[in-house]
Amino acid sequence: MTTQVGMPIADDQNSLKLGDRGPHLLEDQIFREKLFHFDHERIPERVVHARGYGAHGTFELTDDLSDLTRAKVLTEVGEKTEVFVRFSTVAGNKGSADLARDVRGFAVKFYTKEGNWDLVGNNIPVFFIQDAIKFPDLVHAAKQEPDRAFPQAQTAHDNFWDFISLMPESMHMVMWIMSDRTIPRSFRFMEGFGVHTFRLVNAEGKASFVKFHWKPRLGVQSVLWDEAVKINGADPDFHRRDLWEAIQAGDYPQWDLGVQVFDDDFAESFDFDVLDATKLIPEEQVPVRIVGTMTLDRMPDNFFAETEQVAFQTGNIVPGIDHSNDPLLQGRNFSYLDTQLKRLGSPNFNHIPINAPRCPFAHFQQDGHMAMHNPRGRANYEPNSHGLGPRENPERGFRSYEAEEGGAKRRVRSESFADHYSQARQFYLSQTPVEQDHIADALVFELSKVEIVAIRERMVSHLPNIDAELAEKVADGLGMDLPDAATPARPVVETEPSPALSILANPPETLKGRKLGLLLTDGIDGKSVDEFRAAAQEAGAMVEIIAEKVGGITTNRGRTIAADQKLDGAPSVLYDAVAVLASDEGAEKLAGMHPARSFLADAHAHLKFIGLSGPALKAFWPKAVVAEPDEGVIALDEADGAGNFMEACKALRFWDRRP
Ligand code: HDD
Numbered sequence: 001m002t003t004q005v006g007m008p009i010a011d012d013q014n015s016l017k018l019g020d021r022g023p024h025l026l027e028d029q030i031f032r033e034k035l036f037h038f039d040h041e042r043i044p045e046r047v048v049h050a051r052g053y054g055a056h057g058t059f060e061l062t063d064d065l066s067d068l069t070r071a072k073v074l075t076e077v078g079e080k081t082e083v084f085v086r087f088s089t090v091a092g093n094k095g096s097a098d099l100a101r102d103v104r105g106f107a108v109k110f111y112t113k114e115g116n117w118d119l120v121g122n123n124i125p126v127f128f129i130q131d132a133i134k135f136p137d138l139v140h141a142a143k144q145e146p147d148r149a150f151p152q153a154q155t156a157h158d159n160f161w162d163f164i165s166l167m168p169e170s171m172h173m174v175m176w177i178m179s180d181r182t183i184p185r186s187f188r189f190m191e192g193f194g195v196h197t198f199r200l201v202n203a204e205g206k207a208s209f210v211k212f213h214w215k216p217r218l219g220v221q222s223v224l225w226d227e228a229v230k231i232n233g234a235d236p237d238f239h240r241r242d243l244w245e246a247i248q249a250g251d252y253p254q255w256d257l258g259v260q261v262f263d264d265d266f267a268e269s270f271d272f273d274v275l276d277a278t279k280l281i282p283e284e285q286v287p288v289r290i291v292g293t294m295t296l297d298r299m300p301d302n303f304f305a306e307t308e309q310v311a312f313q314t315g316n317i318v319p320g321i322d323h324s325n326d327p328l329l330q331g332r333n334f335s336y337l338d339t340q341l342k343r344l345g346s347p348n349f350n351h352i353p354i355n356a357p358r359c360p361f362a363h364f365q366q367d368g369h370m371a372m373h374n375p376r377g378r379a380n381y382e383p384n385s386h387g388l389g390p391r392e393n394p395e396r397g398f399r400s401y402e403a404e405e406g407g408a409k410r411r412v413r414s415e416s417f418a419d420h421y422s423q424a425r426q427f428y429l430s431q432t433p434v435e436q437d438h439i440a441d442a443l444v445f446e447l448s449k450v451e452i453v454a455i456r457e458r459m460v461s462h463l464p465n466i467d468a469e470l471a472e473k474v475a476d477g478l479g480m481d482l483p484d485a486a487t488p489a490r491p492v493v494e495t496e497p498s499p500a501l502s503i504l505a506n507p508p509e510t511l512k513g514r515k516l517g518l519l520l521t522d523g524i525d526g527k528s529v530d531e532f533r534a535a536a537q538e539a540g541a542m543v544e545i546i547a548e549k550v551g552g553i554t555t556n557r558g559r560t561i562a563a564d565q566k567l568d569g570a571p572s573v574l575y576d577a578v579a580v581l582a583s584d585e586g587a588e589k590l591a592g593m594h595p596a597r598s599f600l601a602d603a604h605a606h607l608k609f610i611g612l613s614g615p616a617l618k619a620f621w622p623k624a625v626v627a628e629p630d631e632g633v634i635a636l637d638e639a640d641g642a643g644n645f646m647e648a649c650k651a652l653r654f655w656d657r658r659p
Helices: 027-038 132-142 158-165 167-178 225-234 238-248 264-269 303-308 327-344 420-430 433-448 453-460 468-478 526-539 583-589 592-606 614-624 641-649
Strands: 052-061 078-088 103-113 117-123 198-201 209-218 254-262 287-299 515-520 542-547 577-580 609-614 633-635
Touching: 027 225, 052 103, 052 303, 078 167, 078 198, 117 209, 132 158, 132 327, 158 453, 158 633, 167 420, 209 264, 209 609, 225 238, 225 433, 238 287, 287 592, 433 468, 453 468, 515 526, 515 592, 526 577, 526 641, 577 614, 577 641, 583 592, 583 633, 592 614, 609 614, 609 641, 614 633, 633 641
Parallel strands: 515 542, 515 577, 577 609, 609 633
Antiparallel strands: 052 078, 052 287, 078 103, 103 117, 198 209, 209 254, 254 287
């Protein structure tokens, strides 16, 4: 052990004092350096997306897009580009819980041969507002209220719904945030979206419009609201732990990158403005073309150095990719650069290894706090006649797309941005009945936390423009009369539902990536545990053993099976499905234990598939669950019981059990 400057340390346990019990000496440079550094460890957390978790990986291109773009990252098939991804929640502070109802950030930094390209997206394809000048208001309204400094990490409060109800443009996003998209099962089960319309520009200078999509190979999955609330208590790091465990186990999460490409003619013919970030283009109208795959296979060596210090910027694009005039994107291009200076404290934040490009770079920017690599040699300007240093290159370098622009200088919102309800309605109508119920339930939950009745009423007044039945359900849930509908700026356009927008209409067909909780008692047959584990492995699921004591259980033949979790530290909300293998005596014992009863009762209430041994069904179930066992309850003692259980679990939830 040494000091910062390399001096060996002999004693790191005691500070330097005058006499055994005397005062400290100012000359103790070892103590002063250690405390000085500790006092300065914190940097400002991100003003939004403060809580995040990152991982390294690669992006491999499978489809050559050179007809559309000159970007090497999108034209060199088979090339593996290094990436760093940071997933995040938006509203909560750094120490908030993972399962807040919130949008998730999905930011990808591609370290390409032509510089860093940052695709700073979310798990929702649209946004709350149309013009970046409203971003500070949106974020102020969503975060804790300024006088009382609560609630943390949630939108269920007056200020948020006050602002939202005054901003009809947010109604499409409101449908998304009240849907199950904002309570994802984990980062691995989320889609990602670049949100804005960007430009692709090919070698001839021809431009197309593009929207970027990330499709998770494991499919999209969410938890139920009651689970989310309980998971936040049982494991506030639920999403972090999931990503960590998957990567440590070599079960590397993958997403396919897709593009929706369209030209100016399509943009003109589309019912909505493609520059309006509150609108999406249904996949049924412009299919998503898969062009490559991202694999996350390495956790950072150090959270602070990488995940905390990574600096994403929408401004980071590469030749062949360009911005559009989306007024939200244009504003973001200012904000991200600016915020990094505040957060990281120096214009040299790109010298930090996680932010530095992997390709060669050369410029004459110099000095500033913490400068790590200044220009070498005599010349630090160009042109110079020393023949030193880099020069620009019109052939290789970035060129903006030469769009013709003109018009009066005015603060306006384009008329083409005025339809606020049609796509909100389309989203709602594209959901299955279960998902529609969840949207109504979420609205009722959130608005029930709003104290000022006029805010509740104003919010509900938007809903008839989206769907009459939804409006009635929410008004009824709030115990109020349905108010008159707000007057839309533009009549609502009836559009075809888009099945691609539903999670439940597009279920995964495998158990891969899922986690099963297996509760065991003493006295069981060890063979049944082996069979369960083997069946789970074949199905691609992970098993965690739960027992009364973490030391494990003893089988009827005296074999010890160690537990991964102690029962009251592992409620069933942490698992996709659960099973109980209990002996006669063990089942009686479980029936008398509250954590065991709630383990089963919650699994039942959360519509999970439940596997039970005979004694568990006979002696434990009736004490834990009021209802009779249904088809979602699978007997594990029967021939191939474990196999049957895995097969059933592929459906993830037994929706027929809903009251
Ligand atoms: Fe933003 C962070 C995504 C609109 C200003 N944003 C941030 C992050 C994500 C997004 C994923 C976290 C990046 C990370 O992990 O470090 N933001 C979005 C999306 C938006 C969006 C998808 C709409 C389409 N953002 C938006 C607007 C503004 C900002 C309109 C301001 C004009 N966002 C910021 C920021 C942050 C940020 C203040 C905070 C920390 C940071 O940038 O690095 O600059």
